[in-house]
Amino acid sequence: MDRLSKYLISGFWPIFIMIFLILFLVTSIIIIISIANITANIHITFGELFKMYMLSLPKVLFITLSISFFISAVSLFAKHSETQELIALFSSGVKPYTLLKPFLFLSLLLTIVNLLILFISIPYAKVAFKNFKNQKQQAAKFNFQTSQISQRFGNWNIFTSSKKGKTYENIILYNNKENQLILAKYAELKNKNGYLNFELKKGNVYAFDKSTIINFGKMQINQKIPKSSYSIFRFSEYFKKFKELFAFYLPFALLPLSLIFFIPPISFFHPRIYKNRSLIYAIALIVIYLVLTKITSSLAVNSLICLLFFIVGYVVFKRKTPF
DSSP states (O other), X not given: OOHHHHHHHHHHHHHHHHHHHHHHHHHHHHHHHHHHHHTTTSOOOHHHHHHHHHHHHHHHHHHHHHHHHHHHHHHHHHHHHHTTHHHHHHHTTOOHXXXXXXXXXXXXXXXXXXXXXXXXXXXHHHHHHHXXXXXXXXXXXXXXXXXXXXXXXXXXXXXXXXXXXXXXEEEEEEETTTTEEEEEEEEEEEEETTEEEEEEEEEEEEETTTTEEEEEEEEEEEEEOOOOOOOTTSHHHHHHHTHHXXXXXXXXXXXXXXXXXXXXXXXXXXXXXXXXXXXXXXXXXXXXXXXXXXXXXXXXXHHHHHHHHHHXXXXXXXXXXXX
């Protein structure tokens, strides 16, 4: 890397980190609020809230990295335009492409990272988030209240007289379909390997149809928690399941590369002739780009729109880059 590229990159990182942290904080707050809304009727601990946030983190990083990169690069060159450093560089024979070259490499690298996050991390995080939410919803559904009737655990109607910590006391369960009654002195609700496990202790089972009574020291009733799982190695099934998700997030993944050639036309200007409106133009361009790619949910169409922005940006760069 030549001295000019090192100089530009060294000036880029502080701007990038500042913008990234601001966007990351704002996006994180939005994610936490959305998690709070999802879990409004579910009791979760701080640790479980943190777990759900971490499962949303690939999406947060994915979006903020792409937008931060573009705005930071524009801000960097706008700063050098205002200080007339770019005029000095162009006067000494430096070409616009030479200035853009290190950022073209960074945009390509970031796009590759984004695609890995999109096609691997985000789907798996989405499935894990959904499974965890289902688990908590099922657990909340079976958070039995004492001295209340019409509570259910699977096919069983349940009544309990008291609860101490996680242990229920004096449990009555009745299965109308099988005409069975269970009386137990103690019971505990646990989560075991994708099942809600209701462990009963010291009780009797009354099977009225068979006129049978069974005494037990310990008995378990299981309720399966709905769970999704997909493997990237079954690619056709995997791609079909997450096709809409890929179509929605692909423009974010390709944003650094799709808009790379718009950076010079937006941020290269003569400070004595033009005012610095680079940030306004950058934000407007991002909005236009994202709006156009959100009109359709087609992965192919969104890919073509991203390619079109890349081509248009290159044409504008070649024809209208100042100096």
